Amino acid sequence: MRGIAPLIEGEVLSRVEVRRPDLRWPVPADFRQRLQGACVTGTGRRAKYGLIHTDRGDTVILHLGMSGRLRLDPQDAAAHDHVIFETARGTVALNDPRRFGSLHIVPTEALDSHPLIAACGPEPLGPAFGADHLRAVTRGSTSPIKTLLLDGRRVAGLGNIYVCEALFEAGVRPTRRGTRLTRADIERLATAIPHVLQRAIAAGGSTLRDYAQPSGDLGYFQHDFHVYGREGRPCRRCGTVIGRIVQSGRSSFYCPSCQR
DNA sequence: TTAGAGACCTGAAGGC
DNA sequence: TGCCTTCAGGTCTCTA
Numbered sequence A: 001m002r003g004i005a006p007l008i009e010g011e012v013l014s015r016v017e018v019r020r021p022d023l024r025w026p027v028p029a030d031f032r033q034r035l036q037g038a039c040v041t042g043t044g045r046r047a048k049y050g051l052i053h054t055d056r057g058d059t060v061i062l063h064l065g066m067s068g069r070l071r072l073d074p075q076d077a078a079a080h081d082h083v084i085f086e087t088a089r090g091t092v093a094l095n096d097p098r099r100f101g102s103l104h105i106v107p108t109e110a111l112d113s114h115p116l117i118a119a120c121g122p123e124p125l126g127p128a129f130g131a132d133h134l135r136a137v138t139r140g141s142t143s144p145i146k147t148l149l150l151d152g153r154r155v156a157g158l159g160n161i162y163v164c165e166a167l168f169e170a171g172v173r174p175t176r177r178g179t180r181l182t183r184a185d186i187e188r189l190a191t192a193i194p195h196v197l198q199r200a201i202a203a204g205g206s207t208l209r210d211y212a213q214p215s216g217d218l219g220y221f222q223h224d225f226h227v228y229g230r231e232g233r234p235c236r237r238c239g240t241v242i243g244r245i246v247q248s249g250r251s252s253f254y255c256p257s258c259q260r
Numbered sequence B: 001t002t003a004g005a006g007a008c009c010t011g012a013a014g015g016c
Numbered sequence C: 001t002g003c004c005t006t007c008a009g010g011t012c013t014c015t016a
Helices: A031-035 A108-113 A131-138 A145-150 A160-170 A183-202
Strands: A015-018 A040-046 A049-054 A058-063 A069-072 A081-087 A090-095 A102-107 A243-247 A250-254
Touching: A015 A031, A031 A058, A031 A102, A058 A108, A102 A108, A131 A145, A131 A183, A145 A160, A145 A250, A160 A183, A160 A250
Parallel strands: none
Antiparallel strands: A015 A081, A040 A049, A049 A058, A058 A102, A069 A090, A081 A090, A243 A250
16 A cells, blocks of 8 residues: 555546456446546555545455555556556556455445454554453464464454464464463564564565565565475574474464474 | 354466 | 466355
């Protein structure tokens, strides 16, 4: 959202084109009509949802799914450019090969009560997140901590990469049950989660396959991974071979020695 | 009520 | 070189 803000904030959406409406959920039939000619009054983010507010009292809720990206001023029409936003300053294309992403438009006043937004837990970089919240999340839950942290209702916007890396940094094995975490484990996790996110943001995110910033620049945080995608390679801290297990259908990478 | 598996869709990578 | 299989950054729905 930081990448596209300079092109659209304060600008009129002179053209909105929906080329493919069959994303994860169908793009609303009145999407183009409600946006074209509207002025973008601001942008924002909640969990993994990007937000675009307009002077017509609407807000676009945008999700990139797993393979989606926003392309700034694309020089040519690429395959999978499903929705185009054009202002006097440039063009933004929502490109998403797998179409796991989505676009919604809702009255801004109803944004907080929209099911997608209302279900979000506290932001891990916000004031409501901390050891007290994590203690409440894990108390009484027999789910593995990995599963708990990936659940956006408990903590907003944590993805598989960053949960794996945060668990490593905190020295907590992904299979540990919520009820089995100690006070010290929770304190370390409460510190590790925002720390990993801040490092990743500073590095421009993680480019593995599809991800790129709107400018087309790649992220570099993947070079700092300690465990994610490093199965069979030595731990950078202790040399033990990094392991991989599947939890809830997602790969979890961990160091059997550093994470207990 | 909760946890986990399956599904959605496409492309890249690796094996044969 | 080409075909087939596996896997992937997310999240909803269904089932046990």
